Amino acid sequence: MAGENLTKGGRRREQxxxxxxELFGEVGYRGTSLRDIAQRVGITHPGLLYHFHSKQELLSxxxxxxxxxxxxxxxxxxxPSGREQAKRILELAEHNSKTPGIIELFATLSxxxxxxxxxxxxxxxxxxxxxxxxxxTMFEGLAADGDLVAEVDAEVMGxxxxxxxxxxxxxxxxxxxxxxxxxxxxxxxxxxLKDPL
Amino acid sequence: MAGENLTKGGRRREQxxxxxxELFGEVGYRGTSLRDIAQRVGITHPGLLYHFHSKQELLSxxxxxxxxxxxxxxxxxxxPSGREQAKRILELAEHNSKTPGIIELFATLSxxxxxxxxxxxxxxxxxxxxxxxxxxTMFEGLAADGDLVAEVDAEVMGxxxxxxxxxxxxxxxxxxxxxxxxxxxxxxxxxxLKDPL
DNA sequence: GTCTATAGAGTGATAGAC
DNA sequence: GTCTATCACTCTATAGAC
Numbered sequence: 001m002a003g004e005n006l007t008k009g010g011r012r013r014e015q016x017x018x019x020x021x022e023l024f025g026e027v028g029y030r031g032t033s034l035r036d037i038a039q040r041v042g043i044t045h046p047g048l049l050y051h052f053h054s055k056q057e058l059l060s061x062x063x064x065x066x067x068x069x070x071x072x073x074x075x076x077x078x079x080p081s082g083r084e085q086a087k088r089i090l091e092l093a094e095h096n097s098k099t100p101g102i103i104e105l106f107a108t109l110s111x112x113x114x115x116x117x118x119x120x121x122x123x124x125x126x127x128x129x130x131x132x133x134x135x136x137t138m139f140e141g142l143a144a145d146g147d148l149v150a151e152v153d154a155e156v157m158g159x160x161x162x163x164x165x166x167x168x169x170x171x172x173x174x175x176x177x178x179x180x181x182x183x184x185x186x187x188x189x190x191x192x193l194k195d196p197l
Numbered sequence: 198m199a200g201e202n203l204t205k206g207g208r209r210r211e212q213x214x215x216x217x218x219e220l221f222g223e224v225g226y227r228g229t230s231l232r233d234i235a236q237r238v239g240i241t242h243p244g245l246l247y248h249f250h251s252k253q254e255l256l257s258x259x260x261x262x263x264x265x266x267x268x269x270x271x272x273x274x275x276x277p278s279g280r281e282q283a284k285r286i287l288e289l290a291e292h293n294s295k296t297p298g299i300i301e302l303f304a305t306l307s308x309x310x311x312x313x314x315x316x317x318x319x320x321x322x323x324x325x326x327x328x329x330x331x332x333x334t335m336f337e338g339l340a341a342d343g344d345l346v347a348e349v350d351a352e353v354m355g356x357x358x359x360x361x362x363x364x365x366x367x368x369x370x371x372x373x374x375x376x377x378x379x380x381x382x383x384x385x386x387x388x389x390l391k392d393p394l
Numbered sequence: 395g396t397c398t399a400t401a402g403a404g405t406g407a408t409a410g411a412c
Numbered sequence: 413g414t415c416t417a418t419c420a421c422t423c424t425a426t427a428g429a430c
Contacts, residue, residue: 012413027312031227033405046408047414055406104311111308114301114370115224125371132368153384160361160381163368167360171329173311174322184357187350191388209395230423243426244396252424 013051013061015041020062025104028112029059029120056119063123066105082141086189087197089138093165093182097172107169132158142193149194157192164188210248210258212238217259222301225309226256226317253316260320263302279338283386284394286335290362290379294369304366329355345389354389361385 019040023032034055038048052058080088096103113120136158142148165185172179190196216237220229231252235245249255277285293300310317333355339345362382369376387393 027314028225028227028309030225031309031312034407035405043413044415045406046416049407050413053407108308108311111305111367112225112228114305114367115228117224128368128371150388156381156384159365159368159376160385163364163381164357164361165364166367167362167364168356170308170311170363171325171356171360174325179356184353184360187353188357191347231425232423240395241397242424243398246425247395250425 012041016048016051016058017062017065020058021066021105022101024059024062025101025108028108029055029118030112034058059119062105063120066102082138082143082145083147083193083197085134085138085141086193090182090186090189090197093185096169097176097181100176103169104173107166107173110166111170128162132162134158135161147194148192150192152192161185161188209238213245213248213255214259214262217255218263218302219298221256221259222298222305225305226252226315227309231255256316259302260317263299279335279340279342280344280390280394282331282335282338283390287379287383287386287394290382293366294373294378297373300366301370304363304370307363308367325359329359331355332358339390344391346391347389349389358382358385 016037019037020032023036023040026032034045034048037058038045041048048058052061109120110124112118113124115121136154139148139152139154139157143152143154165181168179168181168184172181186197213234216234217229220233220237223229231242231245234255235242238245245255249258306317307321309315310321312318333351336345336349336351336354340349340351362378365376365378365381369378383394
């Protein structure tokens, strides 16, 4: 498992990344200062800039680490069935609601980065294409396996399901007690599946 | 119709509000400076502060104007059937895709204001309760009229439909050509309705 | 009603000491 | 590796001229 035996320098980098994830999630990239992040780690902001040469570089590192950890939590190397993929997504949604920082980051940044000038704009544009594509494939798999109650436009369903997850997460940030992301997703899928998950 | 016969002062206020909506939508509240807004109107930022005494006051005015215009575009004084409400929502979604600034503002600000310290946090918290409530009522109406193919949890459906709209709008901001908000919403509703809209 | 000037604080980033 | 000091800039907001 990569990223576990860390040098001292590597450990400090990890601390900074963790603090950055939290703060970018709470108040966005533009709302966070290098001093805020440095303070949370217990150093000064030039101290931080020794490890990351600019604020943008720090943002890139945050997004890259997220991608790496996504790849390890999802076992993306097998070829699961549509139903299996759907189950995993619900599990991920349940898992996320126990580790708020992760979902907070993406809910906040994905909206902030709609601005074409935002340093993470291209990242999110690519990511949306990737994720909606994966969900489209999932619905194609479900259709091929005869798991769906009716024909669907897999392309539109992919976009729809990603939109639903994103929107639910925003509402969940406003009132965690009255929104259950995983339950709403399961409820959504039930309308399309012959057998509930 | 209120807000149509404007004094000269009122007209300048309107110009400022329009510019503020655009910029808050493009780069968020935190990403926008009073100088940016003032420049777009052709005055300096102290000139702007004559009309709105602080940046927060300007934000409040932007949100208040939005609420007022919502109330006039929706004829919320009649008691439409569930189907009628659903149709209006689709019409609104279609209309919004022709006036991007409006939807941009809410997609951007609603995520930015998840931070409890954000000046618009309580506004959006209240708004989500109101809008999800209205959609819950719509699904209750559809159920009562026998328009649904199966029983639903109207509460969850309200949250779900708002989440879907929000999420679709974010994706639409990333690639307007490959996402059709109104079509995806119509497609979503089709899974629940006996007769398509 | 809008301007110039400015206060007072915060920003990302660099230089150079230790 | 982390610090202090500082640069050059931007921010919101105010004072006071016109």
